[in-house]
Amino acid sequence: MSSFTPTTPRPAPANTVGFVGWARDNLFATKFDTALTVLAVTIILYVMKAVFGWAIIDASFSGTERTACLKEVQGACWPFIEAKFGQFIYGRYPDAERWRVDLVFAAGLIGLVPMLMPSVGHKRANMIFLLGFYPVFAFIMLTGGVLGLAAVDTTDWGGLLVTLVVAVTGIVASLPLGILLALGRRSDLPIVRALCIGFIEIFRGVPLITVLFMASVMLPLFLPDGVNFDKLVRCLIGVALFSSAYMAEVVRGGLQAMPKGQYEAAAALGLSYWKTTRLIILPQALKLVIPGIVNTFIGLFKDTTLVLIVGLFDLLGIVQLHFTDASWATPETHITGYVFAGAVFWLFCFAMSRYSIFMENHLSTDRNA
Amino acid sequence: MSDPVIRINKMNKWFGNFHVLRDIDLNVASGEKIVICGPSGSGKSTLIRCINRLEAHQEGDIEVEGVTLDGSLKNLEDIRSNVGMVFQQFNLFPHMTVLENCTLSPIWVQQKSKAEAETLARELLERVRIPDQADKYPGQLSGGQQQRVAIARALCMNPRIMLFDEPTSALDPEMIKEVLDVMVELAEEGMTMLCVTHEMGFARQVADRVIFMDEGEIVEENAPEAFFSNPENERTKLFLSQVL
């Protein structure tokens, strides 16, 4: 009987590994692939040249009024952004009080960053800080009127401040509300189910603009005389209800994907409905629909721009408002302003998207994880 | 027979208009091992699922450890913490580690401390011979290992009765034995067991009684030797000729 000797492994042929191998497989595998690669690279270079030329080479970077941006070949008018930056971030929030907004932003970051990092402990304390302490703190700091802080009316709020207040409130409220609505829609109790379906279908069936308009114009008509609450608050409620209807449908998708066996195993272990929901069903169902949840968050973030129609000036609204400033009237003002607003929105949305991908990988418990 | 721990009396169940269980009478004594077999769709799963009320019956009585199964929530909790169940598809919770799967019920239902629950869980994982897999996720284990985790998870409730619904039919042949070995051991320790299975070797080895079901009825029941060597009913004979 001959014995088995394994063959010594040889290195792979040179042109199948490393960059050359990669490029051969991915960029130049066939004539058609090669043509596509050349075409794509040409387009990318062309676009990059145009963007680079506009944003840097032909752009103006300093100046205090429109004459800075009236060159023969004029690119971006960055001095406009610089001059208006305070307005874009805080709106008409009084200069002397803007440190309060900064403090609220900073506290939010301090609370949020460790919360988003799975490796940092003390999640319970962190949660209490973010959901218990922080909203009260932010409310007192931003509105003032107590503790010797000057009162600042919400009509003076604007810019990124309003965008973030609306978006964060919507995001924070829509997830728990959406979960409750989704559970309600699958409930065995016919009345609960009917109410949840009614709510979801009504709010999903009308445009957000209508909801905001109802909240800001119609609602006061139904309230008794003398009872009136802040326009911003009414918008926040409108946005929260609207987005929770969307969130409910996303979450329901996750609930429906749960195998019956999970419910049965939980029941056989003696877990009650709420314990099953909280410990078994929601952790899995929500993980399954993270992309959908983040998609809803991103949609909500961008929809905050609609508060403009009820007279609140979010970031985009306030940028547009300043286009009318005669001292900055140049052909490039509009486009520069829109690019700036777009870049800020994009940054936030892109961050959310990347974070959701990170979370999906982090939560994966598959064999290959 | 000593005082039965499970008493089923003239029990009937329907799914809509489909009469799935018909006049079931069954008493199970403490420590008794019962194997239930029968063709697909004969109502075996439904019968054992009625015992911990994963399915509700409509007529007749089921009494488990002296507690009558009606709609009341209190009774339901009592029953479920005394009756463990193992499913064909394991039904482990994939988002929890093996240890978390096992400590879930002790902590959340029986209000044990985390430390106490973990000690118990590790003991039972040892008993099903996978002590070193405690911190893995179910998706990282083989089918046989997963089913043994499921058995350990059920045992963590310290149940007096165990229900098995085809625990080995989703497993590759080489894994069936490792699960059956654990079940045999459990049987030898005196657990009351009701087991739906087509593993006739297992039935011969541990069963006190084998029950044959067809069309929602108990057609025949007997001690394993008599059941296999000398079936009385034609349908039993036909069934046995197919599985043996």
Ligand SMILES: Nc1ncnc2c1ncn2[C@@H]1O[C@H](COP(=O)(O)OP(=O)(O)OP(=O)(O)O)[C@@H](O)[C@H]1O
């Ligand atoms: N939830 C349900 N609703 C309606 N019919 C059902 C339901 N569950 C089971 N049935 C039907 O009841 C009958 C008995 O089902 P059961 O699962 O108890 O059979 P079984 O003997 O366990 O079969 P198998 O060997 O295939 O597991 C089958 O005809 C099945 O289609």
Ligand SMILES: [Mg+2]
């Ligand atoms: Mg079955």
